[in-house]
Amino acid sequence: MPDEQRPVELILARSLIANLTTPGFLVDEEGIVVFFNDAASVILGVRFEEVGRMGPERWATEFGPYDEAGERVPPEQVALAVALREERPTTARYRLRSLNGVDHDIEAAAVPILTMEGTRGAMVFFWPVEES
């Protein structure tokens, strides 16, 4: 088999996100982005199928996020990292930079996927609050 079977909770989360027009992405328990939907691709400037799964470092290099001063937010402080580490939902405001160079001010909500077998990952939804 090419990859280990994903837990059913992650499979269902991916299915949900894929069918939403709310921009969203899914990370596994290690914080690796394993999927983002078409609505997210509009903001990110690239489709998931074009880039594939991305670790936190690559995500940070490609998209940020950045704070209001334009400084990169440390990976451990981004909403999804907090959601995974502290096993609680969290929200934050950031600036994302799309692959085509456009900055988007966004609000993000990260929700951990907690199961009887532990934390399986997190869903992150985000939406533009003000175009810069």
Added chain:
Amino acid sequence: MKIKVWGARGSVPAPGPETVRYGGNTSCVEITLSDGTLLALDAGTGIRSMGLALGERGRRIHILLTHLHMDHIQGLMFFAPAFNPTAEMVIWGPEAPDASLRDRIARYISAPLSPVEVRELPCHVSFNEAPHTEWRIGSATIRAASVTHRGPTLGYRVTEGDVSLCYIPDHEPALGADIERDDPEWISGFELAHGATLLLHDGQYTNAEYPPRVGWGHSKLSDALAFARRVDTGRLVVFHHDPLHTDDFLDALQGGAIERWTELGGDPSQVEFAAERRELVIDRSPT
């Protein structure tokens, strides 16, 4: 590994002259391992007949529950070994955040639904949440994995030597997924069922019945076939028949399923619909 189907109906018992051949009892499958260990997969109403047939063999039994919907536990209260003080019954099932397996089953085996409480069962009964890793029962290795259905639900894989039975009676792997094209890692139950000698799998609905029931946790027949092809099982036994499906209707569906399976490149002898009292033996070559 010897297998006997005691109940293949889904949702609710469907007795009557129109369901005599496939049977009206709900989910229950007996497995006898090569060392004589006895397992029951689910405890739907079919387990009542199984209990009556066991005799002395029912002195020690492991019951593997996929989930706690009524059609999978209703027979527990009518299972003869449960009322035998010399019998030992070990019940396995999915864990849930709200209560232990014992307490959740006790919601059924208690007033006002039952005249007997769990603590009053004469047999020696124990309850175990299915481990997250493989475990041994007798001469078999058991594996449980969560699968797409409503509420905490497991599928089981029972492996003995180089043969394996995979049992996923309530399963909707096509919910939001493309069984034929998605990567295996994103298909519910794939790893559990991959390469199984025999797969008993949900095929409750016709393609026409399915659309208004999307999300109910069951498969349409074409999805059951697609899943079986994708996981490369040696043999598919379609399970969890809809209570509205009569014998004649199931005959016709089975014919269509075999035709479709052949179109997909499979051998027609690899597909059948589960019928009550059907016995199967799996070794290297399923018979």
